[in-house]
Amino acid sequence: xxxxxxxxxxxxxxxxxxxxxxxxxxxxxxxxxxxxxxxxxxxxxxxxxxxxxxxxxxxxxxxxxxxxxxxxxxxxxxxxxxxxxxxxxxxxxxxxxxxxxxxxxxxxxxxxxxxxxxxxxxxxxxxxxxxxxxxxxxxxxxxxxxxxxxxxxxxxxxxxxxxxxxxxxxxxxxxxxxxxxxxxxxxxxxx
Amino acid sequence: xxxxxxxxxxxxxxxxxxxxxxxxxxxxxxxxxxxxxxxxxxxxxxxxxxxxxxxxxxxxxxxxxxxxxxxxxxxxxxxxxxxxxxxxxxxxxxxxxxxxxxxxxxxxxxxxxxxxxxxxxxxxxxxxxxxxxxxxxxxxxxxxxxxxxxxxxxxxxxxxxxxxxxxxxxxxxxxxxxxxxxxxxxxxxxx
Numbered sequence: 001x002x003x004x005x006x007x008x009x010x011x012x013x014x015x016x017x018x019x020x021x022x023x024x025x026x027x028x029x030x031x032x033x034x035x036x037x038x039x040x041x042x043x044x045x046x047x048x049x050x051x052x053x054x055x056x057x058x059x060x061x062x063x064x065x066x067x068x069x070x071x072x073x074x075x076x077x078x079x080x081x082x083x084x085x086x087x088x089x090x091x092x093x094x095x096x097x098x099x100x101x102x103x104x105x106x107x108x109x110x111x112x113x114x115x116x117x118x119x120x121x122x123x124x125x126x127x128x129x130x131x132x133x134x135x136x137x138x139x140x141x142x143x144x145x146x147x148x149x150x151x152x153x154x155x156x157x158x159x160x161x162x163x164x165x166x167x168x169x170x171x172x173x174x175x176x177x178x179x180x181x182x183x184x185x186x187x188x189x190x191x
Numbered sequence: 192x193x194x195x196x197x198x199x200x201x202x203x204x205x206x207x208x209x210x211x212x213x214x215x216x217x218x219x220x221x222x223x224x225x226x227x228x229x230x231x232x233x234x235x236x237x238x239x240x241x242x243x244x245x246x247x248x249x250x251x252x253x254x255x256x257x258x259x260x261x262x263x264x265x266x267x268x269x270x271x272x273x274x275x276x277x278x279x280x281x282x283x284x285x286x287x288x289x290x291x292x293x294x295x296x297x298x299x300x301x302x303x304x305x306x307x308x309x310x311x312x313x314x315x316x317x318x319x320x321x322x323x324x325x326x327x328x329x330x331x332x333x334x335x336x337x338x339x340x341x342x343x344x345x346x347x348x349x350x351x352x353x354x355x356x357x358x359x360x361x362x363x364x365x366x367x368x369x370x371x372x373x374x375x376x377x378x379x380x381x382x
Contacts, residue, residue, distance in 0.1 A: 020345055126366065135380045154211055156358060157369040157379075166357040167347060175317065178348040188348075189326045 007056040007067040016172045029055040045069045049105030065109040072147030074100040079147045088142035097127035110184040119173035121164030198247040198258040207363045220246040240296030256300040261362045263338030265291040270338045279333035288318035293360045301375040310364035312355030
């Protein structure tokens with residue numbers, strides 16, 4: 001069975017590929033994400049996903065390599081990973097009661113030919129009270145995630161609705177990735 | 192810590208409550224779902240969720256009891272659990288390339304006071320080829336689920352986008368359930 005090299009060490013991306021029965025091996029890319037970022041957010045996440053694939057490709061002769069980069073955008077501002085509880089609180093206050101976007105750049109190399117695309121999901125939060133924000137901060141879920149919430153855990157309490165792909169918000173837009181794999185004739189029918 | 196009685200034996204609902212850290216005990220309700228169903232689909236799922244709660248309430252003095260009922264609707268027709276591969280194939284062909292609705296009725300009893308609501312999500316499938324339908328039927332995921340697909344597994348390959356609550360499609364609309372718990376002052380802040 002053909003294996004995909006996942007150019008990511010993200011646990012949630014590994015969990016998604018496992019749930020889909022897609023054979024993979026995870027390899028951490030070595031890139032400076034800052035070099036990918038420009039004023040155009042959508043171009044930047046695509047570039048970043050592609051850099052991850054290229055970084056792994058340098059030391060790996062695998063046929064299939066996939067890279068992903070996910071960012072949370074609110075009114076043209078990127079909400080990264082909060083460095084502390086105070087930053088997480090500021091982000092949650094911004095997200096409360098409004099709609100933001102989550103973009104994931106998807107880059108797939110097949111025999112050194114690279115194809116890259118982007119998936120965007122709109123996420124609408126309910127209005128959060130001060131007490132709810134404090135409760136959520138206490139869960140610690142904000143730690144290590146862009147936008148300071150995890151939709152796959154208790155962050156979902158406050159997500160009123162989404163429009164687009166759910167798995168994109170978790171970090172790997174399944175349907176787009178599937179279409180890209182099919183386009184390159186990945187033997188999906190034998191997984 | 193207060194525990195909720197989940198009037199359901201659905202594994203996916205249990206997994207959702209676990210992921211949210213909500214303490215619960217699962218009890219199978221004994222109802223004849225057919226008695227709840229009328230021409231009005233939305234009223235029917237609410238009634239069915241409520242009947243599940245009432246059924247468990249008869250033999251259980253717990254303060255908190257929650258019941259859920261999920262159906263897949265396509266053009267005023269309910270797609271139930273396929274009884275065999277042929278029925279599953281017919282359903283997948285109907286879902287291919289179009290948008291359908293998933294409704295979940297949510298019923299919550301707090302000290303014998305019952306409140307019931309409904310959540311609806313729109314799910315849009317990509318057009319599936321004959322080969323894709325055969326592949327998906329071979330995964331066996333269609334077995335035992337309304338609409339013959341599991342969005343949380345490989346059914347996600349074909350889901351182009353959703354509008355509304357994702358967890359609703361899995362069987363338990365988290366945000367609505369959370370709001371109902373808060374309304375009854377469930378001690379969510381101490382979970």
